[in-house]
Amino acid sequence: MPDDDKPYADGGSESEEFQEATARRSKRFETLDxxxxxxxxxxxxxxxxxxxxxxxxxxxxxxxxxxxxxIVEMDGTERENxxxxxxxxxxxxxxxxxxxxxxxxxxxxxxxxxxxxxxPREEVVELSTAMTPAKLVAVVNHLDIAEIIMAMKKMxxxxxxxxxxxxxxxxxxxAQIAADAAEAALRGFYEAENTVGVARMAPLTALAQQIGAxxxxxxxxxxCAVEEATELELGMRGMTGYAETVSVYGTEDVFKDxxxxxxxKAFLASGYASRGLKMRYTSGxxxxxxxxxxxxxxxxxxxxxCILVTKGCGVQGLQNxxxxxxxxxxxxxxxxxxxxxxxxxxxxxxxxxxSGNDQTFTHSEKRRTARMMxxxxxxxxxxxxxxxxxxxxxxxFAGSTFDSSDFDEYNVMQRDLQVEGGTxxxxxxxxxxxxxxxxxxxQTVFEELGYPPITDEEVEAAVYADGSKQMPxxxxxxxxxAAEDLMDEGITGADVVKILATNxxxxxxxxxxxxxxxxVAGDYIQTSSIFKGDGEFDxxxxxxDPNEYQGPGTGFxxxxxxWEEKKELRFAVDPEDI
Amino acid sequence: xxxxxxxxxxLVLTETEAAQEGTASDEVVISISAGFNEMKDETxxxxxxxxxxxxxxxxxxxxxxxxxxxxxxDNLDLGVIGLRGAKLxxxxxxxxxxxxxxxxxxxxxxxxxxxxELFPQAPLIDLETxxxxxxxxxxxAKGESPEPIPVGNDPMARPKYQALAALWHxxxxxxxxxxxxxxxLEVSFE
Numbered sequence: 001m002p003d004d005d006k007p008y009a010d011g012g013s014e015s016e017e018f019q020e021a022t023a024r025r026s027k028r029f030e031t032l033d034x035x036x037x038x039x040x041x042x043x044x045x046x047x048x049x050x051x052x053x054x055x056x057x058x059x060x061x062x063x064x065x066x067x068x069x070x071i072v073e074m075d076g077t078e079r080e081n082x083x084x085x086x087x088x089x090x091x092x093x094x095x096x097x098x099x100x101x102x103x104x105x106x107x108x109x110x111x112x113x114x115x116x117x118x119x120p121r122e123e124v125v126e127l128s129t130a131m132t133p134a135k136l137v138a139v140v141n142h143l144d145i146a147e148i149i150m151a152m153k154k155m156x157x158x159x160x161x162x163x164x165x166x167x168x169x170x171x172x173x174x175a176q177i178a179a180d181a182a183e184a185a186l187r188g189f190y191e192a193e194n195t196v197g198v199a200r201m202a203p204l205t206a207l208a209q210q211i212g213a214x215x216x217x218x219x220x221x222x223x224c225a226v227e228e229a230t231e232l233e234l235g236m237r238g239m240t241g242y243a244e245t246v247s248v249y250g251t252e253d254v255f256k257d258x259x260x261x262x263x264x265k266a267f268l269a270s271g272y273a274s275r276g277l278k279m280r281y282t283s284g285x286x287x288x289x290x291x292x293x294x295x296x297x298x299x300x301x302x303x304x305x306c307i308l309v310t311k312g313c314g315v316q317g318l319q320n321x322x323x324x325x326x327x328x329x330x331x332x333x334x335x336x337x338x339x340x341x342x343x344x345x346x347x348x349x350x351x352x353x354x355s356g357n358d359q360t361f362t363h364s365e366k367r368r369t370a371r372m373m374x375x376x377x378x379x380x381x382x383x384x385x386x387x388x389x390x391x392x393x394x395x396x397f398a399g400s401t402f403d404s405s406d407f408d409e410y411n412v413m414q415r416d417l418q419v420e421g422g423t424x425x426x427x428x429x430x431x432x433x434x435x436x437x438x439x440x441x442x443q444t445v446f447e448e449l450g451y452p453p454i455t456d457e458e459v460e461a462a463v464y465a466d467g468s469k470q471m472p473x474x475x476x477x478x479x480x481x482a483a484e485d486l487m488d489e490g491i492t493g494a495d496v497v498k499i500l501a502t503n504x505x506x507x508x509x510x511x512x513x514x515x516x517x518x519x520v521a522g523d524y525i526q527t528s529s530i531f532k533g534d535g536e537f538d539x540x541x542x543x544x545d546p547n548e549y550q551g552p553g554t555g556f557x558x559x560x561x562x563w564e565e566k567k568e569l570r571f572a573v574d575p576e577d578i
Numbered sequence: 579x580x581x582x583x584x585x586x587x588x589l590v591l592t593e594t595e596a597a598q599e600g601t602a603s604d605e606v607v608i609s610i611s612a613g614f615n616e617m618k619d620e621t622x623x624x625x626x627x628x629x630x631x632x633x634x635x636x637x638x639x640x641x642x643x644x645x646x647x648x649x650x651x652d653n654l655d656l657g658v659i660g661l662r663g664a665k666l667x668x669x670x671x672x673x674x675x676x677x678x679x680x681x682x683x684x685x686x687x688x689x690x691x692x693x694x695e696l697f698p699q700a701p702l703i704d705l706e707t708x709x710x711x712x713x714x715x716x717x718x719a720k721g722e723s724p725e726p727i728p729v730g731n732d733p734m735a736r737p738k739y740q741a742l743a744a745l746w747h748x749x750x751x752x753x754x755x756x757x758x759x760x761x762x763l764e765v766s767f768e
Contacts, residue, residue, distance in 0.1 A: 039734070041741040049748045290740075292654075292748045331741030360733045361740075392733050399733030 036363035043331040050294025050302070053285070053329050053338035055141055058296035062135035064103045069096055075134040083252040085305050088262040089133065092312030093349075098130035107135065111142035114151040114348075117551030121154055128348035129311075133304035136348060140300070140341045145374060148340045152378035154549045155347035157542035158528040159556050161379030163422025164191040164354060164386035167209050168396035172201040173471045174446075174479065175439050175454050175462035176394075178212035180404075182438035183431050184389035185216025187407065188424040190530040191354075193244065193386050195225040195396045198476060202226045203483040204451075206239040207496065208442055210515070211508065215438035218511030219531030221278065221524070225397075228268060235277045238493020241515050242278035244319050244354065244385070248309045249283065250302025253293040266313040273314075276519035278529060280317035280352060281310045285338055286328030299329050303342040311349045316527045318346050319385045321356020321375070324397075330361045330371070340374040347380075352528035352542070354385030360392070360399035368401045376413070376421055379556060381528045383422055391467040404466070408570075415566050420558045425568045435463045441505045448499045449491065451482035511535060588768045589615050589628035597648045597760040600668035605644045606715050607672040608634055609663030610763075612651040612753035614677045621679030622739055622746060623701035628767055633705050634673060635765070637712020643669070643719055645712070647763045651755045654747070657691050660684035662760065669719035673711060678746045679703055683715045694718055695726050699735050700743070 032038070045052045065073035071090035072079045082090065095102075105127060113119045128136065143151060165184045169176045177194065184192055194209040196202050206224035213220040221241040224234055234240045248265055249255050255262070265281070272279040283306035285299035294302060303320060310318045321339045322329050329335035339356060346353040357372040375383045387410075388400035395403065402410055407423065414421040439462045443454040452475065461471050493516050501509035514537040518524050524531065529541035549555025558566065591614075600607070608631070615627050631647070638645040648666060650659040660674025660682050670686040671694075679700035682693045695714065697703050703711075710727045717724040 040737050041739055043741045043745055046745075046748075051745065051748070286740075286744070289748070290744045292744070292751050325740065325744075327736045327740035328744050360737055362737050363734055395733070398736060 036365070037367060039363040040361075040367070041327060041331050045332055047298075048296055049292070050289050050296050050298065051332060052298050053332050053335045054137075054298050054300045054341065056296060056298035056301065059137065059298050059301045060134045062103060062107070062132055062138050064099050064132055066096055066099055071096060071099065075132050084261055085250070085252055085255070085309060088312050089305065089308040093308035094132060095130040098127060099132075102127040102130035103132065103135055107138040108142050110139045111147075114139070114143065114155065115147045117154070120550055121547055124155065124348065125350050129350055133301060133308055136304045136307075136345050137298070137301050140345055143341070143344075145337050145340065148337070148344055149374050149378045152340070152344050152347060152374065152380065153555070154547065155344060156378070156380050156547055157347065157350060157352055158381050158530075158540065159545045159547040159549070160540060161420050161422060161556060162190045162382050162530055163188065163384055164193060164382040165189040165384070165389035166358070166386045166395055166397055166400055167192050167194050167212070167389050168196070168394060169205075169390065169468045170197055170394045170396065171468045171471065171474070172197050172205055172476060172479070173462075173468050173474055174204050174208040174442060175458045175474075176465055176468055176471050177205050177208040178215075178438040178442040179435035179462040179465065180390050181209045181212030181222070182216040182434040185213045185220040185533070186426050186431060186434050187389070188422055188533075189387070189389065190220060190422070190533060191242065191382060191386070192220055192222045192389070193225060194222065197396055198480065199226060199230075200480045201476065201483055202230055203234060203239060203486045204479055206234050207445070207486070210239060210241070210493075210512070211442050211445065211496070211500075212438040214508050214511035214515065215441055216434050217533040218514055218535030219533040219537055221515070221531065232268070232271050233487075235272065236275050237491070238496075238516050238519075241518070242280075243272060244280050245282050246279065247282050247287075248306050249287055250297070250305040251288045251293050251295050254288050254291050257291060257293075262309045262312065265309070269313050269315050273525060276522045276525060278525050279315065280319055280354060281313070281315050282319040282323060283307070283310070284320045284323035284325060284356065285335070285342060286322060286325030289328055290325050299335075300338050300341055300345075304345050307342070307346050307349050307351070311351060315351075316525065317352025317354065317381070319354040319356070320346055321385075322359070322361070323356055324359055326356065326359050326361040336371050339371070343375060343380060350527070352381045354382035355380040357384040357401050358386050359397060360401065372401060377417070377419060379420060387423070393469075394467045411566070412569065415569060418558050418563065418566075420556065420562065424565050425570065427570060432463055437508070439463060441500060441508050444503045444505065445496055445499050446482075448503065449482075449486070451485070452478040587626065587628045587632070589619065589631060590766045590768055591615055591647070591649070592764040592766075593649070593761045594764050595762050597666055597762045599666055600646065602644065602668040604642070604719070605646050605668045606638045606712075606719050607663040607667035608645055608647045609659040609672050609674040609760075610647060610649050611654055611656070611659060611676040611750060612649070612755070613750035614649065614675065617750055617753055618677050618746070621677070621700060621703075622742060623679060623703075625679065625705065627677070629705055630675070630679070630708050631765065632767060633709040634675075634712035637709040637714075638716040641713055641716030641720065643716040647765050648760050649763055650760045651753060651758045652760075654750055654754060655690065656680055656682060657684075657693065660693060661686070661688065661690050664688075666760065667719075671715050671719040673715045676700075677750055678743055681708070681711055683711065683718065685718065697727075697729060699729075699732065701735055701739050702732060
């Protein structure tokens with residue numbers, strides 16, 4: 001920047017062109033130009049094509065007509081003109097019995113109910129689950145961001161907030177993944193999500209993550225986001241415990257481009273349900289616009305359709321809040337507000353919400369923190385979906401908004417504001433022990449299955465590593481052969497339990513068996529379920545931990561032991577030491 | 579400095595006739611999208627499209643093959659125009675490129691959503707890579723199996739370019755004409 005001074009110092013400016021090129025700049029503006037936020041992509045609104053976060057002039061007005069218990073007109077469209085999303089939503093997502101009553105309620109009055117502590121959640125849900133997409137949007141459009149936070153606090157399904165993490169490695173290094181999963185579990189995440197650099201590695205990375213997580217805390221549920229059929233098979237094998245990356249869209253054209261319909265997605269969901277596996281869908285603002293197929297509608301309206309498609313499929317929850325297209329809503333005015341609004345509508349549909357904050361959208365440290373404040377302050381089922389429990393260079397979801405280098409700062413924010421953010425402070429020694437246990441368990445499983453050995457050198461590197469840069473080289477080609485063998489030989493979670501149990505890892509075996517038993521019991525496929533993570537495999541869900549927030553003195557409070565734990569900061573000064 | 583030099587070369591694309599299925603086994607079709615050099619004369623990352631096309635053509639030529647440039651205006655999908663280009667190509671190999679710079683190498687007997695090589699993060703493709711893409715496409719056309727060109731990954735590509743890429747895509751849709759066949763182009767640099 002200082003170099004820019006030179007032309008002025010040189011003085012003389014014979015030609016007009018030179019004068020233009022060196023027009024004197026404000027030092028203030030030059031400083032501002034250097035800020036990270038100027039690197040972000042920002043776009044002015046263009047409602048004609050749907051480049052608008054909320055309130056497009058092309059969004060339909062809410063309406064419904066019911067005849068003989070069937071919706072024959074919705075949001076200004078007659079049934080014969082419904083596209084397949086309209087039809088699916090009208091027939092399966094909306095409580096028809098209450099629809100006319102719900103639609104008659106004044107949208108602003110209903111918006112006030114959302115933030116009124118005297119109106120309990122059940123009362124809101126009774127009508128919000130009978131509203132059309134346009135009506136849900138019309139209601140939420142009346143809220144400002146503070147009110148959205150208040151409404152989220154009351155409307156999320158499970159009373160106890162939680163968090164999810166990403167555990168990935170740019171090298172797909174299994175030893176590193178096992179160690180990081182163990183640490184992530186210790187740090188308090190209820191769910192861990194893996195994906196791969198090389199698709200064929202998925203069976204081994206999924207296995208490594210699950211073993212690692214069960215070494216950290218028994219009951220952390222794991223997933224591996226890969227191609228849909230593989231993802232389902234890994235779940236059926238017991239290599240994972242849930243799935244999340246089944247995508248739905250807000251316009252028919254985008255669905256069709258993926259050779260899908262709401263019905264085909266429902267069929268896939270039933271594959272998980274029939275095996276007792278937890279699953280949720282994924283959607284989020286911007287995906288339709290990314291394909292140029294937003295039909296001029298606002299991102300929030302299209303997302304409301306996605307939310308109701310999810311509801312209609314009978315799926316218990318949804319991951320939304322921009323997700324992989326997050327940099328599209330955040331490029332336009334009110335985009336970050338829109339993202340919080342779509343989380344809120346998901347809660348109003350009585351679904352679990354994994355609320356985004358999971359993909360890079362900005363170069364700015366401040367902006368990435370501000371973006372997650374609504375979900376963080378209100379608390380959601382999973383505030384991040386997920387938080388990168390590895391350095392972002394290892395994050396195979398192309399980077400999350402917070403990563404492992406932010407662990408202390410995120411804990412401090414919870415300590416500062418007395419907010420449950422879903423992670424907890426942990427000391428180095430405990431972390432190292434868990435990481436070692438995890439990699440050694442994986443080493444044993446690999447040895448027993450005859451897979452490429454995890455050397456003692458790799459074990460040690462994984463225990464102490466921050467990321468894959470500290471890991472010795474490992475042959476991906478050989479691991480892929482082992483992964484193919486795992487699938488061909490029909491190895492299941494039960495085989496892994498047996499190996500662990502007979503080789504000195506009874507505790508880990510018990511936890512892994514607990515995960516498998518959870519699927520047989522099926523309790524954790526209830527809405528917004530998690531295992532407490534204390535090795536007892538007690539399910540906490542919207543059924544036995546319903547959100548009963550109704551103002552001060554009610555709902556979830558960060559108090560008692562949990563709060564005492566948050567106060568621990570490893571570099572805080574103890575007055576008694578001075 | 580190099581950016582300034584790039585601006586100096588102007589690309590002139592002149593339509594000659596509706597593109598025919600080629601018979602020369604030593605040709606590689608370069609399929610360009612509707613708005614290429616019409617809507618914008620540079621990629622999303624600001625690289626001159628004149629230079630991009632010149633490098634890709636040079637890459638094909640350095641393997642001793644002949645590039646043939648065809649514009650598709652009836653479809654914007656990169657997989658589709660890449661595949662249709664491959665079917666027009668006498669060698670069965672094509673390069674497909676959108677205005678924003680996203681590029682792939684396609685082969686006539688594949689389905690649209692698979693390909694030989696894909697470069698999804700347009701802003702990370704530099705001129706050297708465009709030349710290598712031309713060269714690799716020509717190598718495939720000769721029946722060789724070249725090493726795939728390394729694909730870049732940058733967590734900050736999404737924050738910087740995702741919204742702009744969507745915007746460009748929508749703008750380019752305005753150049754679409756569903757009734758117009760793919761057109762053979764004469765290429766000159768001025």
